[in-house]
Amino acid sequence: xxxxxxxxxxxxxxxxxxxxxxxxxxxxxxxxxxxxxxxxxxxxxxxxxxxxxxxxxxxxxxxxxxxxxxxxxxxxxxxxxxxxxxxxxxxxxxxxxxxxxxxxxxx
Numbered sequence: 001x002x003x004x005x006x007x008x009x010x011x012x013x014x015x016x017x018x019x020x021x022x023x024x025x026x027x028x029x030x031x032x033x034x035x036x037x038x039x040x041x042x043x044x045x046x047x048x049x050x051x052x053x054x055x056x057x058x059x060x061x062x063x064x065x066x067x068x069x070x071x072x073x074x075x076x077x078x079x080x081x082x083x084x085x086x087x088x089x090x091x092x093x094x095x096x097x098x099x100x101x102x103x104x105x106x107x
Contacts, residue, residue: 001025006036010043016072020083023076027069041065 001009001022006029012018013026030037044065052059 001029003029003033003036006030006033007039010040011047013040013072014044014047014068018072020076020079023072024080027073027076030069044068 006026009018009022009026013023018026030040041062045061048061048064052061
């Protein structure tokens with residue numbers, strides 16, 4: 001993912017609107033690009049900070065951003081893994097079904 005695309009997707013990331021593949025590409029870029037990570041930090045601080053002003057509670061937005069990145073990455077990897085498992089399960093079921101259908105024709 002290029003810087004321009006990452007910066008375009010910052011709000012989608014903050015709002016949890018990226019799919020697994022986009023999330024992983026976004027996070028991978030953020031980990032390597034200090035400029036984009038700083039842009040994400042600023043946007044997160046502004047958006048989340050403004051929402052929290054009414055709460056009048058103490059909060060650590062930088063830690064929350066780090067937690068959000070980590071959680072988002074873990075969730076995206078989990079969804080990717082489940083997608084692979086589902087694919088192989090579907091293949092397995094298709095092979096078994098094909099076997100039983102072929103047995104019907106050869107009997």
